[in-house]
Amino acid sequence: MIQTPVALVDCNNFYVSCERLFNPALHNRPVVVLSNNDGCVIARSNEAKELGIKMGAPVFEVRDLLKKNQVEVWSSNYTLYASLSQRVMTTLEMFAPEVEVYSIDEAFLWLPGFSPAELDAQAVRIRQKVGQWTGIPVSIGLAPTKTLAKLANRQSKKNPLYKEKGIFNITGYSRAQLDELLASVRVEDIWGIGARRAAFLQQHGIDTAYDLKEAPDRWVQKHLTVMGLRTVYELRGIPSFPAELAAPPKKTIVTSRGFGRDIESFEELSEAVATYVSRLAEKLRAQHSVASVLEVFIHTSHFAKGRERYANAVTMRLPQPTAYTPELVAHARRGLEAIYRPGFKYQKAGVMVMGLVPETGRQLNLFGEGEGDPATLERNRKLMAAVDGLNRQMGRGTVRIATAGTTEAWGMRRGKLSPRYTTRWDELLAI
DNA sequence: TCTGGGGTCCTAGGACCC
DNA sequence: TCTGGGGTCCTAGGACCC
Numbered sequence: 429m430i431q432t433p434v435a436l437v438d439c440n441n442f443y444v445s446c447e448r449l450f451n452p453a454l455h456n457r458p459v460v461v462l463s464n465n466d467g468c469v470i471a472r473s474n475e476a477k478e479l480g481i482k483m484g485a486p487v488f489e490v491r492d493l494l495k496k497n498q499v500e501v502w503s504s505n506y507t508l509y510a511s512l513s514q515r516v517m518t519t520l521e522m523f524a525p526e527v528e529v530y531s532i533d534e535a536f537l538w539l540p541g542f543s544p545a546e547l548d549a550q551a552v553r554i555r556q557k558v559g560q561w562t563g564i565p566v567s568i569g570l571a572p573t574k575t576l577a578k579l580a581n582r583q584s585k586k587n588p589l590y591k592e593k594g595i596f597n598i599t600g601y602s603r604a605q606l607d608e609l610l611a612s613v614r615v616e617d618i619w620g621i622g623a624r625r626a627a628f629l630q631q632h633g634i635d636t637a638y639d640l641k642e643a644p645d646r647w648v649q650k651h652l653t654v655m656g657l658r659t660v661y662e663l664r665g666i667p668s669f670p671a672e673l674a675a676p677p678k679k680t681i682v683t684s685r686g687f688g689r690d691i692e693s694f695e696e697l698s699e700a701v702a703t704y705v706s707r708l709a710e711k712l713r714a715q716h717s718v719a720s721v722l723e724v725f726i727h728t729s730h731f732a733k734g735r736e737r738y739a740n741a742v743t744m745r746l747p748q749p750t751a752y753t754p755e756l757v758a759h760a761r762r763g764l765e766a767i768y769r770p771g772f773k774y775q776k777a778g779v780m781v782m783g784l785v786p787e788t789g790r791q792l793n794l795f796g797e798g799e800g801d802p803a804t805l806e807r808n809r810k811l812m813a814a815v816d817g818l819n820r821q822m823g824r825g826t827v828r829i830a831t832a833g834t835t836e837a838w839g840m841r842r843g844k845l846s847p848r849y850t851t852r853w854d855e856l857l858a859i
Numbered sequence: 860t861c862t863g864g865g866g867t868c869c870t871a872g873g874a875c876c877c
Numbered sequence: 878t879c880t881g882g883g884g885t886c887c888t889a890g891g892a893c894c895c
Contacts, residue, residue, distance in 0.1 A: 463863035470863070486862040504863085531895045622893050653869055655893085682865055731862060778864090841861090867894080876884080 431667065433547055433570055433599045435537040436577040437520055437554065439513075440565045440585070440594075442533035443471035446512050447502050449563045450849045459500040462487060465686050465841045466503055503842035511850040515562045523554050528671050536574055538671060544570075544600030551595045570597040574669045575662030578619040579637065583609070610638035610663065620659040625652060637663055677715045677784065683708040684725070684778020687838040691774045697726065698761055699833035704779045705760045706832055709753040710819070712781060713812055716788070718749035719781035722756060724763040729775040740767040749785050752808045753815075753829055756781075761831070823852070 439445060443461040448454040458475035462468065469476075469485045479497050481490055487501075494501060513532045521527050524537035542550055551568045558566050569581025576598060584596035598606060616626035618637050628651065634640050640648075641663040649657045658668035683704040691697050701724060712719055727739035742763040750756065760779055787809075815827045828834075847855035 465861090465863070467862050484862085488861040491861090534895080620893070624892065653892090655868065678866075680866075684864070686863070729862090865895090867892100869892085870890090872888090874885100874887085876886105877882105 431572050431665075432538045432540045433542060433544075433572060434574055434577040434667075435524075435539055435547075435551065435554075436530075436569045436571075436574070436581040437535050437537060437558075437566050438568075438581050439516060439533040440567055441471055441473050442513075442564070443504060443509055444473045444476075445564050446505075446509050447846055448473075449512070450846065454500050457500055458497055459502070460494070461502050461504050462844070463504060465688060466843055467686070470504065501844055503845040505846050505848065507848045507851055508846065511848075512562060512564060516558055516564055516566070519558050519561050520554065522557070523550070526671055526673055528673055529675070536577065536671065539570075544597060547599055548595065548597050551597065555594055565594070567594045568596070570595070570599050572599060572665045573662040573667045575619050575659055576665065579609075579613060579617075582613075582617060606665075607638055607641075610641055611636050613637040615640055618659065618663070620655065625656070677717055677786075678711075679784060680780060680782050681708055681711050681719075681784070682778060682780045683711070684776065684780075685840065686776040687774070688841045689838060690729075691838050692770070692772065694764070694768050694770070696838055697768060697774055697777060698764055699831065699836075700777050700838055701726075701760050701764050701779060702757045702829060702832040703836065704777065705757045706753050706829055707824075708779050708781060709751055709756050709812075710816060712751040712784070713787075713816060715784075716786060717784040718751045718787050719746065719756070720749040720783035720785065721745055721781065722759055722763070723780040723782070724760050724767065724777070725780075726764070726767060726774050726777045728772050732773075732775075735773065738769055738772045740769075742767050745783075749783070751787065752812060757829055757831055 444454075444459045447459065447461060454473075456475070457473070458479055459473040460469045460476050460481060461471040463470045466487060468487065469481055469483065469490065472481055472483065476499055479493060479499070481493060481499070487494075493499075509532060517527070517529050517535060520535050520537060524539055526538040528536040530536055537554075539547060539550060547570050551570060555566055555568060558564060567581055567584040569577045569579065569584055571577040571580045580596045580598050584590050584594055587596065590596050598609065601609070613636060614626075615621055615629050615634055615636060616623065618640065621629070621640075629635075629640065634643060640660060643660065645657060645660070648660050652659070661668040685700075685704065687700065691700065721743060723741055723743045725739070725741035728735065728737045730737070744759055744763055746759060818827045819825065849855065
């Protein structure tokens with residue numbers, strides 16, 4: 429059987445590239461993009477990486493470094509990134525019959541019928557076309573398995589000989605060539621091997637991808653579970669992680685956020701929770717699911733020293749599965765009442781749903797609790813569809829439940845937010 | 860003063876059943 | 878005093894990913 433080669437296409441420094449697209453002054457300069465609440469660095473341009481700014485670094489720790497080097501600092505703008513991501517993915521879909529959108533900035537492409545040399549040429553065309561149509565630079569790794577494609581992709585960025593080309597192709601490698609490459613890759617740089625496993629493996633003399641490839645199956649399975657064993661097979665060139673071409677519906681959905689400032693009052697906390705529930709219910713309806721279990725959690729800062737900490741969560745089984753915002757909000761409020769303690773400075777809250785089932789397949793509760801009879805159910809469904817439609821067209825939060833409040837005084841800090849160039853005409857025209 | 864958010868999978872252990 | 882064994886379901890915790 430002939431194996432189908434896999435390409436991993438990865439957008440370079442994606443969030444930074446998005447910001448640069450609409451702000452050419454950011455080219456050839458160190459740029460970072462921050463997490464929610466402007467807390468951590470979550471994307472860096474190559475220039476910023478060279479300054480030694482680490483991924484995930486808290487802003488207050490690198491503030492001097494940023495200032496001294498006149499680094500451009502931007503708040504994250506997910507609306508913009510999601511929109512550009514879609515354009516990139518649509519472009520990629522022209523080039524392969526099978527595409528797995530793996531994350532906001534990465535996709536696996538299966539490219540049957542190409543020789544190793546032809547794959548190279550095809551990868552050049554993909555890069556060129558994505559660049560032309562979206563302006564986003566990408567790197568491409570080509571290999572017989574997903575794990576090796578990730579590894580090859582990494583080489584295309586790290587290896588100075590390939591950096592300019594942005595393509596690294598190991599589909600034509602001999603066994604000896606592949607072994608040599610794997611021996612140069614540290615075990616912590618393998619997809620699926622995190623810091624904990626890497627430290628463990630190093631203690632057992634396994635330092636490189638080559639060492640791991642050669643480790644005995646039984647030992648690997650015992651210590652790294654079956655997932656670790658699959659990673660090892662993939663290093664050996666045996667595909668063990670199948671293509672996931674259609675995203676399966678989510679099994680859990682979470683909406684949580686740290687506050688822009690600490691919250692003490694129940695009412696403000698309740699407003700935040702209602703806002704998060706509304707957003708969560710939208711996500712639920714977008715995948716045509718209803719939830720049977722709802723969890724609410726709150727906590728004070730993990731980091732604040734000298735202040736008393738408090739964290740609690742409550743999990744509720746709902747009378748019947750639902751995606752109806754008012755009902756979810758009412759349950760969440762009751763849950764919050766159960767765990768709220770006055771006198772603490774809360775830093776974060778969140779809501780989560782589990783036990784998701786398809787909207788069409790749900791069991792009706794015959795005893796009139798919750799949303800009740802089929803006619804009410806249908807009316808509520810239509811109401812939510814109308815609300816979702818309006819919010820899609822007019823912008824998130826145009827129509828909202830009253831308990832969510834209107835001020836969001838506790839909302840995120842986003843001091844350096846770029847306009848939503850691709851989704852809001854008014855913001856594009858304002859620049 | 861200031862430290863993100865949203866997911867998945869696997870395993871062990873307890874509850875419960877026959 | 879000795880005190881089965883196997884199956885299922887659920888949950889909590891750990892590890893990983895971007």
